[in-house]
Amino acid sequence: xxxxxxxxxxxxxxxxxxxxxxxxxxxxxxxxxxxxxxxxxxxxxxxxxxxxxxxxxxxxxxxxxxxxxxxxxxxxxxxxxxxxxxxxxxxxxxxxxxxxxxxxxxxxxxxxxxxxxxxxxxxxxxxxxxxxxxxxxxxxxxxxxxxxxxxxxxxxxxxx
Numbered sequence: 001x002x003x004x005x006x007x008x009x010x011x012x013x014x015x016x017x018x019x020x021x022x023x024x025x026x027x028x029x030x031x032x033x034x035x036x037x038x039x040x041x042x043x044x045x046x047x048x049x050x051x052x053x054x055x056x057x058x059x060x061x062x063x064x065x066x067x068x069x070x071x072x073x074x075x076x077x078x079x080x081x082x083x084x085x086x087x088x089x090x091x092x093x094x095x096x097x098x099x100x101x102x103x104x105x106x107x108x109x110x111x112x113x114x115x116x117x118x119x120x121x122x123x124x125x126x127x128x129x130x131x132x133x134x135x136x137x138x139x140x141x142x143x144x145x146x147x148x149x150x151x152x153x154x155x156x157x158x159x160x
Contacts, residue, residue: 004050006057011064020067020112023058025090026083027073034078043077055094062096069112070105085144098140127156 003021006014014021031039031047062068070091074081084105091101110119117125131151134142142148152160 003057004054022071024073026079026087027076030078039077068104069109088140
């Protein structure tokens with residue numbers, strides 16, 4: 001599911017089966033970005049060794065039109081629970097469009113989990129959404145930086 005060492009052959013198999021790819025770039029890249037902050041050497045070495053290949057695999061699958069959903073494997077070093085919007089930056093840094101990164105994090109993630117009434121703003125769906133300052137289609141950090149958050153709505157009610 002993470003697709004670290006994808007080949008064209010495996011991408012074809014995944015496309016034919018309708019398999020979702022959940023890149024979890026945060027698990028790897030948070031280790032790389034914080035390698036000098038106490039992350040065990042073996043984790044840093046492994047992350048540095050597979051980083052480029054992992055990112056290339058994700059780009060290949062994205063360009064092939066595969067189904068992608070956002071996930072983070074929160075709990076790995078410097079990959080905090082509740083900070084999953086940081087995955088958006090990692091996605092867009094490798095060439096995924098801001099719009100697609102948002103879709104992967106909302107409707108695609110809901111579809112993967114068969115939560116058909118979540119992840120989209122439409123009639124008969126739960127009203128769960130975030131309002132931010134600025135336009136995340138122009139700057140994805142508007143979503144991941146909490147100072148830009150203006151309103152969180154869950155089940156149709158403002159919670160923050």
